[in-house]
Amino acid sequence: MLRGSKVGLRARHDDDIPVLRTELYDDVVNGSRSEGAAWRPITPGSKDPRLVVDDTEQWRVPFSVVELDGGTLVGTATLWGIDNHHRSAHLGLGLLPACRGKGYGTDVVATLCSYGFAVRGLHRLQIETLADNTAMLRAAERNGFVREGVLRSSAWVLGEFLDEVVLGLLAQDWKPKPKA
16 A cells, blocks of 8 residues: 555455445536546446456556545545656546545645656656646645646536646656655
């Protein structure tokens, strides 16, 4: 398990899947805002690729996020679009609704950065998020990410086009957070 100051990133367990599906992906609004595709219902027990891990995939590393104090599942985190030639990747996260606003997002971003830079030896990490996702923007910027641009009207979300913000962080600019 990778340890942050508040959360740990660990392998996905089978019993995480129903919780993540119910709390994150069955919610039409949350699912529509977090996915790059139109929301659709997923049959319980199906091999939903957003949740079921394929350990042979080389381009994506999904984690379950748990509280360090007690091990309670609080969400999901992913390093995706891993490009070993250019040594770059994207990162994303989703926190269960009851776990938002507690500083977990900032810690998840810090822990994913540590994994990407220190463990994987990547040179660049990137985040794309909706322009009104102030929690993710704040978590990224607290970890040193720099706003690099706005993709105007690039995301179709629940009947309207929304802007996306692109943020980047280079290995030489990364400052590891001390563990609390």
